[in-house]
Amino acid sequence: MAVNFVKEYLEDSKKAFEKISEYIYSHPETRFEEYSSAEFLVAECEKAGFEVQRNAGNIETAFVATYGSGSPVIGFLGEFDALSGLGQEPNQTSYIPTDKNVGHGCGHNLLGTGAFAAACATKKFLEENDLPGTVKFFGCPGEEGGSGKTFMVREGVFDGVDVALTWHPSPGNSIMSLSSLANYQVYFRFKGLSSHAANSPHLGRSALDAVELMNVGVNYLREHVIPEARMHYAITNTGGISPNVVQSDAEVLYLIRSPKVKQVDEIYKRVCKIAEGAALMTETELTIEFDKACSNYIPNRSLEKLLQESLVDAGVKKPTENEIAFAEKLWSTLSEGEKESYLDILKGFGYRGHGSEFEGKYLAESISPYEPTEEVLSGSTDVADVSWVVPTAQLTTSTSALGTPLHTWQMTTQGISSYAHKGMLRAAEAMALTAVRMVTNKEDLESVKQEFNEFKKENPYACPIPENVKPSKL
Incomplete structure (x- = not known):
């Protein structure tokens, strides 16, 4: 029932969420200056029936949108900051920078919108089935070089949350099971x-x-x-x-x-x-x-397994001929080194396999099997600090051509493509289905919390940012 409900809700609402993504994409703003994007998202949250707390953690562009009451409290982490130097006209197969030269070279227009869509789908399911529980959508600014969530954790913004879910755009579909730096x-x-x-x-x-x-x-x-x-x-x-x-x-x-x-x-x-x-x-x-x-990211394996099952339930739609042709042209813009390293990018996002399923293809059409790993991603994320205080899991879905590195014009140009929006809603569906499972299955929720509590006993959290340090703009 939940699978069909969430899938139908997101299908019926996809145009609205695509417009949100497009708005954030066309108003790129760097860390802690996401005034237009944050205010737009706040308005959309209020329109959807959430109660919004602005200035979360004493950060101007941070907010918390809440629906419902009681437990469990399910949090969705959304980002919406862009990168300086990565302005690029959308849906192009050559480098055409924008005048402002600020752009979503890490896909955070998709990330924030997808997390919001998941929160809305979960909220709708609770409403329709008269279920107890609280849905929180966290507007998290300044991930790019600002560690916005770490500041928010330090200020207690995530206190009382039972489970946190988020995702990241990439060329593949998998659970982000690696720790981070x-x-x-x-x-x-x-x-x-x-x-x-x-x-x-x-x-x-x-x-x-x-x-x-x-x-x-x-x-x-x-x-x-x-x-x-x-x-x-x-x-x-x-x-x-x-x-x-x-x-x-x-x-x-x-x-x-x-x-x-x-x-x-x-x-x-x-x-x-x-x-x-x-x-x-x-x-x-x-x-x-x-x-x-x-901090370094702490995976919750129990929650990851459930998220993997939800991702499989969401499935992957076959790309259209136009989407494949666009991806092939973008593939041709990559250097030989980037082409040879396409599998390394996928593995950094949790892909497990030898890549045989990608032969002759330019877009991912499959979901990686889930295998927990002790490997460490050679990158950092402020989601890590949330994972020290709340059981957290992340997934990635394919929103770009194979081989597309993050923080490049090729990533920016694909940010509002039809394929990117399909991946965004796939991520939303997987997160929403996992959230619904947390609400409807107490055993699943308890296994997630038990794993986290065992970790927490031996690993008390200490915020790595000193108390006197405040968020800084570029």
């Missing part, structure tokens, strides 16, 4: 003395030299950290564009990752020592500003 993001600012670089260079103290020396030191450090660790940096202030001036101010932003928060912290302290050394060598002053952080 914890991270710290930190600014290192150097202050020196300006001077004429030819006439009196001895009077200057170069902050840019300090940044460069720090980067050299960290690059030597790479050999002496665990292989799974990652250290990335961007020089965000070079001190100006005049080579005849000794640069008095310079800044570098570091993103440090590792499988565990403790490992990140250890590497971070070593990076700080290198920065201090660079300041000593250049006789400049160093200021360190902690920007954000997130």
Whole structure:
């Protein structure tokens, strides 16, 4: 009954959800500045009968939409932030950037809308069957480089939630069963003395030299950290564009990752020592500003199994000839390395197999079998911090051509295609069916909670973001 009900509801409502996705897509906004997208979603939540709390966790663009009462409390996590530098005209097979050059290169227009659709379908099922339970749709801003959910967890926004569900667009259909890398993001600012670089260079103290020396030191450090660790940096202030001036101010932003928060912290302290050394060598002053952080993701295997069953129930529709032709053209824009790595992308999202089912195809038409793994995704997500305080599961559904890497113009251009919207509603259906099962089957809910409670006994949560740190815009 539930399968048919949810499927019919989403089919009847698909045009409305596609319009929401299209609105968010056409109003791309970067982290913690998603004013149009958040307000639009809030209005849609209220229109659908949810009661909305704005400014959740003291974040302007965060909100919680609630329907119902009592337990269980089912949460759906929605994102809607975009990426700078990834503006792209939709449904094109060549790179055509937009004037603003901000775009949904990670598909968060789909992610947020799909999670909202799942919340609406679950709400409708509870209404029609007069069932107790609470549905919460969490509007989560700033995932891209901002760790919005980590700030929300720190402020208690997810307290009282029994189960959390979310998804992510990708080229495949699978349960996202991998853990993820914890991270710290930190600014290192150097202050020196300006001077004429030819006439009196001895009077200057170069902050840019300090940044460069720090980067050299960290690059030597790479050999002496665990292989799974990652250290990335961007020089965000070079001190100006005049080579005849000794640069008095310079800044570098570091993103440090590792499988565990403790490992990140250890590497971070070593990076700080290198920065201090660079300041000593250049006789400049160093200021360190902690920007954000997130933990490693904790999969809940009991919930993942149920989500897999729901994904299979949702099924995959065969793509149309036009969708296949579009995907083939996009495949031709990928580099040889990207084509050869298409299976690695799928495996990062939980795919299990050898890829034989994709031979001669450009779009995924199958669902990966579910196999729990101890592997770690070489990426990070703020969903991780939610998973430390609420039993959480994630899935991915195919919204793009095989081989499409995230954070590329190819990902952006497919963001409102018919194929992407089919994948979005497939994810919504799988999440809604899992939520309904949490409401209607107490044994399933108890097994999920028992697994989580056993983990929690041995692993108390500590938010990796210090209390004094606030969310930052780009």
